[in-house]
Amino acid sequence: GESVGLHLPTLSVQEGDNSIINCAYSNSASDYFIWYKQESGKGPQFIIDIRSNMDKRQGQRVTVLLNKTVKHLSLQIAATQPGDSAVYFCAENMEGGADGLTFGKGTHLIIQP
Amino acid sequence: NAGVTQTPKFRVLKTGQSMTLLCAQDMNHEYMYWYRQDPGMGLRLIHYSVGEGTTAKGEVPDGYNVSRLKKQNFLLGLESAAPSQTSVYFCASSYSNVQPQHFGDGTRLSIL
Numbered sequence: 578g579e580s581v582g583l584h585l586p587t588l589s590v591q592e593g594d595n596s597i598i599n600c601a602y603s604n605s606a607s608d609y610f611i612w613y614k615q616e617s618g619k620g621p622q623f624i625i626d627i628r629s630n631m632d633k634r635q636g637q638r639v640t641v642l643l644n645k646t647v648k649h650l651s652l653q654i655a656a657t658q659p660g661d662s663a664v665y666f667c668a669e670n671m672e673g674g675a676d677g678l679t680f681g682k683g684t685h686l687i688i689q690p
Numbered sequence: 691n692a693g694v695t696q697t698p699k700f701r702v703l704k705t706g707q708s709m710t711l712l713c714a715q716d717m718n719h720e721y722m723y724w725y726r727q728d729p730g731m732g733l734r735l736i737h738y739s740v741g742e743g744t745t746a747k748g749e750v751p752d753g754y755n756v757s758r759l760k761k762q763n764f765l766l767g768l769e770s771a772a773p774s775q776t777s778v779y780f781c782a783s784s785y786s787n788v789q790p791q792h793f794g795d796g797t798r799l800s801i802l
Binding site: 586613621623678680 | 694723725730731732733735748782787788790791792793794795
């Protein structure tokens, strides 16, 4: 199948700054996108999702932006904290398709004090 | 709130041995999934189920079998383990394929 990828394997930010993690997807038929956070030794934890009929969705300290024209997804984390250190994965799916999510390779977010 | 529970958490097998990984969810989800995660990679779908008694192949199904005899349980079997199956295995469940999947904490499997 087509894959979802990330632009950077590692992102280092200062504590308190905003973080932006990017993701490119290739399947133009995908209509559901989701971000996960994975801490060492644990399973992926849901952060936020967005459907293709939206271009922005906000949660607590997080915002997901979807640009369908260029097939780009981003996760913005406001006022990054030490607890935000983790690997972040974007994933996609298609409504009506029963397959599981297609995951990108992940971005390791490192928070510098 | 248990969510998704995987057992065992760790296991070491010899090549050719068989074993079953267990996954249980208490959220009444219809959909369940098995993924594997290898170093530096995202998760890849092995098999999935859209309801009790149904299973289907994912991206990397070879060498694995699954069963969904009860709605809350999804079993992943390795009939004859191979070193290439050394990985971390994650189970997930969801209400539908466009709802968030909830993951367990994984089973770390080493095949010698």
